[in-house]
Amino acid sequence: MMVINNVIQKYFQKTTSVAPLAVFRICFGLLMLASIVRFWSKGWIEQLYIKPLYFFPFYGFEFIKPLGEYTYLLFIICGTSALLVAFGWFYRIAIVSLFLSFTYIELLDKSTYLNHYYFVSLVCFLLIFLPAHVYFSVDAYKNRKILAQHIPQWNIDALKLMLGILYFYAGLAKINSDWLVHALPLKIWLPARNDIPIIGFLFNLSWIPFVFSWFGCLYDLCIPFLLSYSRTRLFAYFAVVVFHVLTALLFPIGVFPHVMIVVALIFFSSDFHQKIIDKVSTWVKFPLEFIRPSAFKTYFPSSYVKGVFAVFFMIQLLFPFRYLLYSDELFWTEEGYRFSWRVMLLEKAGYVQFTVKDKDGKQMIINNNAFLTTLQEKMMSTQPDMILQYAHILRDYYAKNGFDSPEIYVDSYVALNGRMGKPLISPTTNLAKETESFYHKSWILPLNENIKGF
Amino acid sequence: MKVFNWKNTYFLYFLTSLLWACGGSGEVNNPPTPTDEGKNRTIILTHLADNIIIPAYANFKGKFDIMKSKSDAFASQPSISSLGEFRTAWSEAYIEWQKVELFDFGPAEKQTLHSFYNIYPASEKGINDNITNPNANLEVPASNAQQGFPALDYLINGVGKTDTEILVYYTTAADATQRIAYLKRLTSRMELLLGKVTTDWNGAYRETFITKTSLDIGGSTSLMVNGLVLHYERYIRSGKFGIPSGAMMNGVVSAEKVEAFYKKDLSQILAKSAHQAYVDFFNGKAIKTGTEGPSLKTYLNALGAKDSSTGKSLTDLLNAQFDVNKARIDGLKLNLYEEVKTNNQAMKDVYTEMQKATRMLKVDMTSAMSITITYTDNDGD
Numbered sequence: 001m002m003v004i005n006n007v008i009q010k011y012f013q014k015t016t017s018v019a020p021l022a023v024f025r026i027c028f029g030l031l032m033l034a035s036i037v038r039f040w041s042k043g044w045i046e047q048l049y050i051k052p053l054y055f056f057p058f059y060g061f062e063f064i065k066p067l068g069e070y071t072y073l074l075f076i077i078c079g080t081s082a083l084l085v086a087f088g089w090f091y092r093i094a095i096v097s098l099f100l101s102f103t104y105i106e107l108l109d110k111s112t113y114l115n116h117y118y119f120v121s122l123v124c125f126l127l128i129f130l131p132a133h134v135y136f137s138v139d140a141y142k143n144r145k146i147l148a149q150h151i152p153q154w155n156i157d158a159l160k161l162m163l164g165i166l167y168f169y170a171g172l173a174k175i176n177s178d179w180l181v182h183a184l185p186l187k188i189w190l191p192a193r194n195d196i197p198i199i200g201f202l203f204n205l206s207w208i209p210f211v212f213s214w215f216g217c218l219y220d221l222c223i224p225f226l227l228s229y230s231r232t233r234l235f236a237y238f239a240v241v242v243f244h245v246l247t248a249l250l251f252p253i254g255v256f257p258h259v260m261i262v263v264a265l266i267f268f269s270s271d272f273h274q275k276i277i278d279k280v281s282t283w284v285k286f287p288l289e290f291i292r293p294s295a296f297k298t299y300f301p302s303s304y305v306k307g308v309f310a311v312f313f314m315i316q317l318l319f320p321f322r323y324l325l326y327s328d329e330l331f332w333t334e335e336g337y338r339f340s341w342r343v344m345l346l347e348k349a350g351y352v353q354f355t356v357k358d359k360d361g362k363q364m365i366i367n368n369n370a371f372l373t374t375l376q377e378k379m380m381s382t383q384p385d386m387i388l389q390y391a392h393i394l395r396d397y398y399a400k401n402g403f404d405s406p407e408i409y410v411d412s413y414v415a416l417n418g419r420m421g422k423p424l425i426s427p428t429t430n431l432a433k434e435t436e437s438f439y440h441k442s443w444i445l446p447l448n449e450n451i452k453g454f
Numbered sequence: 455m456k457v458f459n460w461k462n463t464y465f466l467y468f469l470t471s472l473l474w475a476c477g478g479s480g481e482v483n484n485p486p487t488p489t490d491e492g493k494n495r496t497i498i499l500t501h502l503a504d505n506i507i508i509p510a511y512a513n514f515k516g517k518f519d520i521m522k523s524k525s526d527a528f529a530s531q532p533s534i535s536s537l538g539e540f541r542t543a544w545s546e547a548y549i550e551w552q553k554v555e556l557f558d559f560g561p562a563e564k565q566t567l568h569s570f571y572n573i574y575p576a577s578e579k580g581i582n583d584n585i586t587n588p589n590a591n592l593e594v595p596a597s598n599a600q601q602g603f604p605a606l607d608y609l610i611n612g613v614g615k616t617d618t619e620i621l622v623y624y625t626t627a628a629d630a631t632q633r634i635a636y637l638k639r640l641t642s643r644m645e646l647l648l649g650k651v652t653t654d655w656n657g658a659y660r661e662t663f664i665t666k667t668s669l670d671i672g673g674s675t676s677l678m679v680n681g682l683v684l685h686y687e688r689y690i691r692s693g694k695f696g697i698p699s700g701a702m703m704n705g706v707v708s709a710e711k712v713e714a715f716y717k718k719d720l721s722q723i724l725a726k727s728a729h730q731a732y733v734d735f736f737n738g739k740a741i742k743t744g745t746e747g748p749s750l751k752t753y754l755n756a757l758g759a760k761d762s763s764t765g766k767s768l769t770d771l772l773n774a775q776f777d778v779n780k781a782r783i784d785g786l787k788l789n790l791y792e793e794v795k796t797n798n799q800a801m802k803d804v805y806t807e808m809q810k811a812t813r814m815l816k817v818d819m820t821s822a823m824s825i826t827i828t829y830t831d832n833d834g835d
Contacts (some may be wrong), residue, residue, distance in 0.1 A: 192824035195667040349821035420761040
């Protein structure tokens with residue numbers, strides 16, 4: 001016990017160069033700025049956050065309200081914060097503002113949920129507490145008192161751990177019978193790409209989805225470790241690039257591949273990052289005293305940070321396993337599915353038709369497009385919690401529009417990973433009366449099939 | 455060291471899976487069409503374009519041209535016999551139209567051919583207004599129900615109780631000349647639109663269609679599947695059965711919303727033709743030879759789409775459902791208006807069965823093909 005304590009104490013006393021964190025800060029900030037600009041230029045702000053008439057907030061976050069035209073302002077704040085973070089200018093304020101604005105956007109509508117947005121939010125959260133501005137930043141340039149070259153080793157390791165969790169858990173999630181035994185959903189997705197140049201023909205071969213599935217799973221599980229060891233690092237990083245370029249080529253997953261390619265640089269040695277900084281410094285002619293100050297200093301974050309991180313990582317390690325508390329098939333009910341690094345595991349399509357009725361015998365079939373955008377409808381039609389939210393939107397709407405305490409019923413037909421479609425929601429349940437909670441939703445009909453694994 | 459061993463173990467699993475997967479692939483490769491070709495969308499699209507879509511349009515154009523000339527003959531010399539000939543030609547063209555209406559993608563979508571050809575019920579008021587106003591704009595959506603086959607239906611079957619009455623409408627009545635002019639205007643407009651569509655198909659679009667094989671939004675496979683699913687859902691299921699029977703309109707029965715309402719005894723034949731054309735297209739049945747070729751069916755088979763619990767292929771299930779639907783339609787009277795009035799349950803039953811096929815097309819088929827449905831529903835509108 002003493003020995004372990006000793007080891008832990010020793011570890012927390014270890015310090016290292018701040019260079020990797022500074023480079024990380026710059027890359028991350030610029031990448032965020034780029035993705036905000038990309039998002040804006042594609043017209044997605046309008047399309048996803050202004051145009052919809054209704055939104056799907058997350059349970060417990062209903063106070064996050066759409067901002068209408070002010071959403072643009074939110075994106076400006078987000079983009080500006082990202083730029084300030086990159087420069088390390090008013091860093092603390094900027095990173096807090098980046099975290100809040102980005103997370104706000106992310107929480108606006110479940111239909112746009114993406115694991116990598118969640119990842120970005122978490123990294124922002126960690127960066128709030130990390131001294132990423134004490135070196136090679138405007139803040140440190142202006143206030144040489146905070147300038148330092150060393151920080152505790154665990155400051156860098158926290159980011160590595162976060163990345164490691166993402167990969168490893170994504171790998172664990174792939175250890176399931178659909179992915180490994182049936183190569184689903186890749187068996188469905190890859191042939192759809194058989195017309196891309198040069199490698200397209202491969203996707204017609206029936207064993208290729210298996211290779212991709214197994215390789216993808218192994219890749220996710222191993223890559224944090226391979227990146228951690230200096231002897232395998234270069235090879236591992238090469239794999240990161242190839243893997244993510246390939247996924248970018250095959251699937252419409254936006255900036256995610258680029259985020260991962262850049263973020264994985266954190267695993268490289270401090271020498272590597274110092275070289276980058278030195279290169280940039282000679283270009284822009286920074287004074288040597290700023291880059292290699294004569295007074296050697298180590299910056300120690302406040303002592304509470306360790307506690308915050310301990311709790312944070314405890315949650316991160318446990319939260320993805322919350323699905324175990326639900327009895328039914330995770331892929332079918334999606335109870336405990338989000339925020340768990342389950343990436344690209346589902347090919348799901350659904351067709352849902354809602355009926356509103358009241359006591360007087362009034363009855364009507366709903367045209368979903370009168371309420372939802374195409375994306376919202378697509379997402380809603382396969383996810384029970386969104387079906388419930390939508391049912392409540394309908395209930396409230398029809399209560400005001402001529403129905404006396406309206407009842408909402410849904411006729412659903414959902415196909416999961418190549419299985420034939422079947423009803424997802426009990427058609428006899430009045431969803432107007434059901435409420436959202438963390439308990440199992442008894443009105444989700446069972447898949448009657450067991451997808452084995454994590 | 456530990457990590458190294460662990461890696462090795464996984465690598466073994468990996469190799470095993472690879473070998474096993476290769477071994478397994480033998481079964482998949484057995485069907486007559488090699489997997490490669492079965493999944494080659496260019497081959498499928500080429501067959502569909504060259505052996506179905508283009509010849510189907512040619513057939514329709516043939517029938518349409520006859521109708522146009524009979525219409526012109528009637529216009530220049532209205533008589534009981536020229537009216538009869540026009541009417542017969544109209545019926546035949548309308549039936550043939552059912553075999554191309556489903557191609558609501560590419561050129562037809564660009565011209566919104568369907569909307570200008572077959573929106574029913576026809577707007578009697580709109581038609582009569584247009585007759586008095588020869589400059590009425592026929593290119594806006596609001597004019598959809600004032601032209602095309604349904605408007606012609608009204609004009610040659612619905613403007614009088616007897617043929618003599620109809621003839622009077624075009625000869626001695628006050629507005630007779632304007633009415634003749636409107637008839638000509640309608641058929642000319644249809645001819646113009648059809649000309650644009652067939653020119654595209656016989657020209658550059660064919661190449662675009664067979665080369666833009668992408669399943670992304672905008673690729674021709676995706677456009678085609680979206681168009682086809684929409685057609686089945688909205689125009690075969692809802693338009694021909696769901697809406698008139700009230701199955702979709704929350705019980706509001708609207709017998710007058712059947713297709714070819716004025717002709718009365720044609721609606722069932724139209725529905726039958728449309729459904730058969732749809733099934734044949736799904737199965738890749740060539741128009742001229744009647745033999746099946748590369749199609750959605752062969753593609754889905756090559757992908758191995760099946761019900762995993764029973765092992766039945768999706769295409770068998772779909773075709774079985776199509777057979778059920780076909781039998782249901784065959785069991786109906788020629789006059790669907792009558793059917794709604796006297797035996798509406800039979801109409802609703804068709805809708806219910808078609809709903810099953812719609813789900814399979816819209817969810818199971820698109821999911822198996824990895825295609826996103828991008829069109830928007832307007833059920834119940």
